[in-house]
Amino acid sequence: MPDIPLEEVERIAKLARLRFEISEKPKLQKELSDILAYVDQLKEVESKIIEAEPDDKALNLVREDVSINSDDPEEFLKQAPSREGKFIKVKSILE
Amino acid sequence: MSNDFKDLTLKQASEMLARKEVSASELAQSAINRVKEVDSKLHAFLYLAEDRAAADAKLADDAIAQGEATVLTGIPYALKDNLLAKGLQATAASKILENYIAAYDATVVKKLSQSLPVLIGKTNLDEFAMGSSTENSAFGPTKNPYDLERVAGGSSGGSAAAVASGEVLFALGSDTGGSIRQPASFCGIVGLKPTYGRVSRYGAIALGSSLDQIGVFAKTVEDASFAFQSMAGQDAHDATTLPVPVPDYSSMLSEDIKGMKIGVPKEYFIDGMDPEAEEIVRDAIRKFESMGAHMEEMSLPHAKYSLACYYIILPVEISANLSRYDGIRYGLSVPGKNLEEVYYNSRSAGLGAEPKRRIMIGTYASSAGYFDAYYKKAKQAQALIRKDFTDAFQKYDILLTPTCPTPAFKLGEKVADPLSMYLADVFTVGLNIAGVPGISVPAGVTASGLPVGLQIVAGHFAESKLFHAGFAFEKAMNLNLRPKM
Numbered sequence: 001m002p003d004i005p006l007e008e009v010e011r012i013a014k015l016a017r018l019r020f021e022i023s024e025k026p027k028l029q030k031e032l033s034d035i036l037a038y039v040d041q042l043k044e045v046e047s048k049i050i051e052a053e054p055d056d057k058a059l060n061l062v063r064e065d066v067s068i069n070s071d072d073p074e075e076f077l078k079q080a081p082s083r084e085g086k087f088i089k090v091k092s093i094l095e
Numbered sequence: 096m097s098n099d100f101k102d103l104t105l106k107q108a109s110e111m112l113a114r115k116e117v118s119a120s121e122l123a124q125s126a127i128n129r130v131k132e133v134d135s136k137l138h139a140f141l142y143l144a145e146d147r148a149a150a151d152a153k154l155a156d157d158a159i160a161q162g163e164a165t166v167l168t169g170i171p172y173a174l175k176d177n178l179l180a181k182g183l184q185a186t187a188a189s190k191i192l193e194n195y196i197a198a199y200d201a202t203v204v205k206k207l208s209q210s211l212p213v214l215i216g217k218t219n220l221d222e223f224a225m226g227s228s229t230e231n232s233a234f235g236p237t238k239n240p241y242d243l244e245r246v247a248g249g250s251s252g253g254s255a256a257a258v259a260s261g262e263v264l265f266a267l268g269s270d271t272g273g274s275i276r277q278p279a280s281f282c283g284i285v286g287l288k289p290t291y292g293r294v295s296r297y298g299a300i301a302l303g304s305s306l307d308q309i310g311v312f313a314k315t316v317e318d319a320s321f322a323f324q325s326m327a328g329q330d331a332h333d334a335t336t337l338p339v340p341v342p343d344y345s346s347m348l349s350e351d352i353k354g355m356k357i358g359v360p361k362e363y364f365i366d367g368m369d370p371e372a373e374e375i376v377r378d379a380i381r382k383f384e385s386m387g388a389h390m391e392e393m394s395l396p397h398a399k400y401s402l403a404c405y406y407i408i409l410p411v412e413i414s415a416n417l418s419r420y421d422g423i424r425y426g427l428s429v430p431g432k433n434l435e436e437v438y439y440n441s442r443s444a445g446l447g448a449e450p451k452r453r454i455m456i457g458t459y460a461s462s463a464g465y466f467d468a469y470y471k472k473a474k475q476a477q478a479l480i481r482k483d484f485t486d487a488f489q490k491y492d493i494l495l496t497p498t499c500p501t502p503a504f505k506l507g508e509k510v511a512d513p514l515s516m517y518l519a520d521v522f523t524v525g526l527n528i529a530g531v532p533g534i535s536v537p538a539g540v541t542a543s544g545l546p547v548g549l550q551i552v553a554g555h556f557a558e559s560k561l562f563h564a565g566f567a568f569e570k571a572m573n574l575n576l577r578p579k580m
Contacts, residue, residue: 009455016414016458017421017435018451019443028455034514035456039403039469045476061334075198081428090423091434 003033100125101261102577105170105318108264112159112169119155119169123148123213126171130215130262133580138237139247139256141176142184142217151213158211166321167210173257173266176217177224178309179298180204183214187300188232189222191420191427191445201298202330203267203309210325215263218253222447223417224274224302226250227519230510231449238506239281240578241545245503248278248519251312255282258312259578265313265322271302272405273498273523275310276535280498280548283537283576285319285565286312288523290556291530292337295330303412304335306405306527316536316565320344323558339556347559348566353387355564356491362398363496363522375539375547376497379568383495386571393491395483400476401525406517407460407473408528414457417450452513477528484529488554493564495551496522498535502545526552534561536568537576546576 009029013020020028073086082089100122103111111117127145134140148171155169174180177187179197181204186192200208221231229237229252237252239245240260247256251268255278258266268275270288279286287310294309301307311326313319324344329336359380364373384390422428422441429440446454460469487494500521509516526533532555535548549568553560 004459008459012455012459012462015462016454017418017438017442018446018454019439020451028452031452031513032455032459035406035452035517036459038514038517039406039460039473042400042403042407042469042472042476045397045400045472045479059337061337063331071199076425079195079198079425081422081425088424091431091437093434 003029004036101129103261103264104314105264105321106166106315108170109166113164119159119213120149120152122169123152123171123215126213126215126263129260133260134262136238136243136580137240137256137260138235139218139253139260139262140173140216141186141188141219141234141253144183144214144216147183148213148215151211155211155213165210167207167212167325170212170265171215171263172207172212172322173215173218173254173263174204175220175251175254175266175268177220177269177300178203178267179300180214180217184217185300186234187223188220188234189445189447189450190233191441193233193427195426199298202295202332203326204298206328207322207325218251218257218266220253221250221449223300223450224250224269224271225413225449225453227273227277227516228504228509229253230506231447233447236506239503240580241283242503245505245545246281248281248503250274252278254312255279255284255286258282258314259284260580261577265311265318267309267311269299269302269307269309270527271306271409272527273520275312276498276523276533276548276550277519279312279535281503281546283540283546283578284312284314285316285534285536286310287319287323287534287558287561288526288532289323289327289558290532291527292335293327293339293532293556293558295333295336297330297332301416303409304416305412306409308527316534316562316569317345317348319534320348320562342559344559344562347563349563350567350570352383352564352567355388355493357383357388357390358393358487358491358494359390360395360398360494360496361392362395365500365521367500368497369501371541372497372500372502372547375541376549379538379549380495382568382571383564386567391491393487395487395525397476397479397483398525401480401528402517402521404473404476404480404528405520405524406456407469408477410453410457411461411470412457413450414454414461417446417454420445449513480525481529484525484531484552485554488557493551493553493560495549498522498548498550502541502547522550531555532558532561534565536565537574538572539574540576
């Protein structure tokens with residue numbers, strides 16, 4: 001399996017909101033290609049889709065629709081790097 | 096007292112507390128002294144919680160005085176630093192959470208607290224539990240107590256080293272692909288990964304949500320069963336926990352395993368396995384036979400796909416789970432000229448090489464055009480792997496395998512080659528893919544003094560069989576491994 005193209009590495013980095021230095025990219029390209037070549041052995045797996053076997057322990061778990069006391073929101077809000085009152089402050093999205 | 100603390104089992108310490116030979120406060124001080132004595136060499140701990148330990152010990156001593164103690168009351172323990180204890184740091188060994196303080200207790204911490212153990216501190220791990228050596232920790236690696244030039248294993252290497260070196264009497268870790276069993280094997284202690292759905296993950300920093308389980312490290316199988324008893328069970332905060340009754344595990348601890356049906360999967364003895372480690376594990380398996388168990392070689396035909404399957408499912412889940420680290424609500428935030436640049440800056444500065452690598456793999460494998468070829472294929476393989484195990488447990492009570500292909504490797508030996516590091520988990524990941532429980536129990540030491548673990552595997556929710564078989568084996572072997580430090 002040939003290495004994945006550098007442009008593909010850049011496209012994926014953009015989707016993941018990660019920035020890499022130019023010097024890091026060839027190494028990353030090689031590592032990703034090696035890992036993808038390894039997982040490629042799954043192509044051997046017979047393509048028959050296993051009929052979903054009913055699992056007697058698999059359940060949908062739901063709780064009653066009643067209000068319960070939560071932890072103090074302030075405990076969570078105070079972790080935010082920037083806030084105004086009870087709101088978390090972010091940069092404007094529309095320019 | 097302080098000289099002996101490092102060698103005590105949880106049970107022995109509990110009996111000493113009951114006989115009032117020692118107080119919980121004294122025991123906590125012994126643990127803290129031991130950490131101060133050895134941790135500059137080991138680096139098992141990221142944070143020593145002296146104030147919390149003193150407060151916990153006071154509560155334990157009060158309970159003991161009032162005759163309300165249980166087996167865990169006053170017992171010093173540690174938490175992997177990806178588990179939340181209110182008011183304490185929870186870094187997941189990442190720069191992006193370096194200054195994060197937990198706003199609530201994980202369910203496991205809350206449940207354990209009812210028995211009043213004493214929290215000594217938070218232990219080191221590979222960043223976000225991604226790794227097999229703790230070398231991916233942003234705060235430096237943990238060393239193996241048996242050889243300081245070797246790794247403690249990972250990702251829960253700090254918890255394993257802390258228990259093995261006698262800093263604490265038990266510790267919690269998380270296991271997504273072997274992160275409890277592999278370091279337990281490397282450090283010569285017991286490590287349990289429970290069934291998926293047996294223990295709540297609420298308050299655990301998520302890695303691969305369809306694979307993650309929280310489990311326990313201890314010196315003995317019996318000690319592990321005591322801690323596990325207090326953690327298991329359904330939790331309204333984690334919908335993957337199931338309403339399966341929690342049995343009394345201590346009643347399952349018997350030395351009699353006559354007639355137990357044991358399978359030995361041939362796929363778990365591979366070329367390239369360390370010959371000395373293989374011989375130790377083969378001897379261990381013969382031991383079970385000599386104790387009256389029925390042994391049979393068998394096959395898990397899709398086992399060879401486990402690791403490939405894992406390295407698609409896990410990165411896809413990582414890329415989703417780690418998208419929350421964006422510099423907005425908590426954790427490191429690096430300013431930028433617009434919102435998107437805040438994301439880029441915070442994530443690029445805060446996340447280490449391995450998380451970035453896995454986010455990239457997961458983003459690739461789940462992106463348009465590749466999803467069917469990778470993720471869908473991996474889910475098919477998962478169904479086949481799971482069926483191998485469920486079929487096997489129609490016939491066998493337990494399976495026996497090596498925990499790892501090698502004893503602890505040297506620091507730096509595998510860091511340059513991510514794929515070779517991934518292969519350290521080749522025998523452990525299958526259980527996470529199938530959701531079944533496993534325990535690593537010490538089986539022996541190599542000529543150079545490195546521990547080797549035996550992995551015992553059971554069917555879904557059959558942890559009691561792990562405790563039964565593990566306890567009988569441990570008693571028969573009578574190894575009582577302790578590092579010389």
